[in-house]
Every structure is written in structure tokens, then in C-alpha cells.
Amino acid sequence: MPAHPSLHPRVLELRSSVFAVLAEKMARLGGRVLPLHIGDTCRLPPAAALCSSAPITEPAGLYQYGHPFGLPALLEALAAKLRRRNGLDWARPEHVQVSCGATHALFCATQALFGPGDEVLVLAPYWPLITGILQCTGARPVQVPFYQALLDRPDLDPLRLVEPYLTERTVALYINTPNNPDGCVLGRTTLEALAHLCCSRSLWALSDEAYEDYLYDGREHLSLASLPGMAERTLSVYTFSKSHALSGLRVGYVVCGREPMNTLRRIANHSVYNTPVLSQRAALAALEQGEAWLAQTHKQYQAAADLVRTRLKGRFHPAQGGAYVFYDTTAVAPDVWSFIDRALEAGVSLAPGEAFGRDFAGFVRICFTAVELPELAEAIDRLNAVL
Ligand SMILES: Cc1ncc(COP(=O)(O)O)c(C=O)c1O
Numbered sequence: 001m002p003a004h005p006s007l008h009p010r011v012l013e014l015r016s017s018v019f020a021v022l023a024e025k026m027a028r029l030g031g032r033v034l035p036l037h038i039g040d041t042c043r044l045p046p047a048a049a050l051c052s053s054a055p056i057t058e059p060a061g062l063y064q065y066g067h068p069f070g071l072p073a074l075l076e077a078l079a080a081k082l083r084r085r086n087g088l089d090w091a092r093p094e095h096v097q098v099s100c101g102a103t104h105a106l107f108c109a110t111q112a113l114f115g116p117g118d119e120v121l122v123l124a125p126y127w128p129l130i131t132g133i134l135q136c137t138g139a140r141p142v143q144v145p146f147y148q149a150l151l152d153r154p155d156l157d158p159l160r161l162v163e164p165y166l167t168e169r170t171v172a173l174y175i176n177t178p179n180n181p182d183g184c185v186l187g188r189t190t191l192e193a194l195a196h197l198c199c200s201r202s203l204w205a206l207s208d209e210a211y212e213d214y215l216y217d218g219r220e221h222l223s224l225a226s227l228p229g230m231a232e233r234t235l236s237v238y239t240f241s242k243s244h245a246l247s248g249l250r251v252g253y254v255v256c257g258r259e260p261m262n263t264l265r266r267i268a269n270h271s272v273y274n275t276p277v278l279s280q281r282a283a284l285a286a287l288e289q290g291e292a293w294l295a296q297t298h299k300q301y302q303a304a305a306d307l308v309r310t311r312l313k314g315r316f317h318p319a320q321g322g323a324y325v326f327y328d329t330t331a332v333a334p335d336v337w338s339f340i341d342r343a344l345e346a347g348v349s350l351a352p353g354e355a356f357g358r359d360f361a362g363f364v365r366i367c368f369t370a371v372e373l374p375e376l377a378e379a380i381d382r383l384n385a386v387l
Helices: 018-029 072-086 101-113 129-135 147-152 158-165 188-200 258-271 277-289 291-311 336-345 373-386
Strands: 096-099 119-124 140-145 170-176 204-208 234-239 252-255 324-328 363-367
Touching: 018 336, 072 096, 072 252, 072 277, 096 101, 096 258, 101 129, 101 204, 101 234, 101 252, 101 258, 119 129, 119 158, 129 140, 129 170, 140 158, 147 158, 158 188, 170 188, 188 204, 277 291, 291 373, 336 363, 336 373
Parallel strands: 119 140, 119 170, 170 204, 204 234
Antiparallel strands: 096 252, 234 252, 324 363
């Protein structure tokens, strides 16, 4: 007789993190490893957003439950930002839900929209957690090789890449621009084509805009929900993890029309109740007082992207935005793990491409925002030496 009932097969299908394998290898090696495998930043958040700053630690209200939708002042500030910066002129506090990071925002959005039998097209390569988040709903993530093809041939018709994967069960499209892991930025023509597809096939769009603040070489971010016909069918997610280097505090948000928002809010309410008040206060301070910091950070990330483009040898597309390049190891190593091991022995950790989609086992992701510029230069030299 089993000791307990069986575990749910849906959960057993979730992948364990490949980063655990990497962490073990790093621990075995010891020594100083430059961590380019993680998707984080070496920057400290704006001074006003540090947890030690007085307005954030003001005890009144800090230790009680907060409003489940988000602090009213933060919701107001976010709605204003979405109108001003993202072109969502309809955005009001009632269209915004504060979440525990973009991960939780996407969890709530997908729980609100999908269920068993649904298929969601995931443009690939993709941020690794999105497929598991979709699987938690019972929906099937369908991988659509997309960004690398567009980087190789910017004149390609994006719909030619997507249409072969559409079925009667397709209910939504997950889009990430700037893209993690390959730094691809989708321009107006591509987004308009995807918007047209969503409208004509009556699909939802999940627009992951985690890296909206970091586009390079004069490119500008465009929000899918600002395009005609998209306001009512797009759920757009953002995060202070990336915008303001606050990943440890877990604050993100989602904006959408009233109908999906009503359902989504119930999921948020039943999953975490509220995002910690301290974290929301820090996010608000970052939003209100972080403009100069954002400009400095943008400058630093642009310099890091330039350094990778000009100094790293081998095959990769320079980052158009975000924090990464996706490096093709097939010409320099018999298999990706032997390349990762060589890099580790040289003191640089990289993320294996298999985490980012079925077709990318020969790639590694290199994060260029995780260390300061001199260390990045050192990491690139170490990588060049093992190529
Ligand atoms: C594209 C993308 N979306 C969402 C997230 C989740 O961010 P968080 O949950 O830290 O806000 C990440 C984190 O790396 C990401 O790269």
C-alpha cells in the first residue's frame, strides 16, 4: 500500500532547473567564477528604494496585510506610467494588479485564461519558466522557433514562422520583447503582424515586457497593447526586478482590460493575497525617484552590450535589448556541456541553451549585466581563450 496518494502528473512534468546542475559543478570547482549564467544585475537599486530608507521602513501599515490589488499609491503611479511611457491611454488603477514579480503576474494571467486542452504558442527561444507556468494550468505550450530566424533574416514575414503552429485549440500567443535569452527586439512591423494575427484568430496575447527599459543603439520599446484592437486582448507584464534591480523584493505588475482583470485578481488574491508592503513601497520610491538612476543603468548596460559585441569572438547576434546574448557553440565544441565545463574551468559560468527551448541545445546564454564592466571584459577574454 503506498504511503500517500500519487502525485499529480501535471506537476511531475515540470522541468527541474538546469541551474541546479550548474550550481553543483560550480561548488565542486570552487574558486572565483564570474557568474554570467544568471539573469540578474550587478547594480544596486536607486538609493530611494533601498530597504533601509526611512519612508520605506515607516512602521505604520508595514506589518499588516496590504490591499490585495496593490498599494493604492503604487497603482496610481503605475497607471500613470503605463499611459505616459507605454501608450496605454486607457490605463487606470483598476486595470493594474501588483504581483510578486513578473513570474507571479504570468502565473495569475495564465490561471485566469487557460485550461486543459488549450494550446499556447510560445515564441522561442523563451524565458525558461513560461512553459512550466503554462503547464500548471493544464494548457500545452507549443514552441515556435521565432526570434533567431528573425535575427538571421530581419525581412522574414513573421506570420510565416507562426502560422504552421496554429490549430483549432490555439488560444494565445506569448511574446517577449526585448527577448530573454537572445536580445531580439521586435519592431513595429513585426508587432503589427502579430497583433493582426491575434485579432483575426481571436487570440489572447501575453506580452512580457520585463526588459522594456533596456533597448540599445537608439531602439525604442513598443507595447503590443498600444496597437489597434489589442487593448482588450493583451495582458502585459512588467517587473521591478529588471527595471530597477529589485529582483529580491519580488514586485511586478500586469495591466489588462477589466474582464480578464476581474478573474486575474481573484487568482492573485487566492495565491499570495498581497505583495509585501515593504517591497511595494520600495517599488514606488524607485518609480518616483529613479529617473536619473535608469539613465545611468541604461548607459552601463549599453556599454556592456557594446563590449560583448566588439570583444567576444564567435557566433552570436549582438543584443538589441535586454541583458543577454545567445551564443552558438556548435562550431567550437562537440557538445554544449563540454563547452560549459571548459568555460567553468576558465572561471566563467554560462547557462545551457536547452533551458530556453527544444531547438537550442547547441547554445549558451551569456548575461552581460551580472558583473561590472571590468569583470565582464575579463570574462570575455577567458571565454575567447577557451574557444
Ligand atoms: C522575460 C522574463 N519574464 C519574466 C521574468 C520574471 O521576473 P520576476 O519574477 O523576477 O519579476 C524574467 C526573469 O528573469 C524574465 O527574464
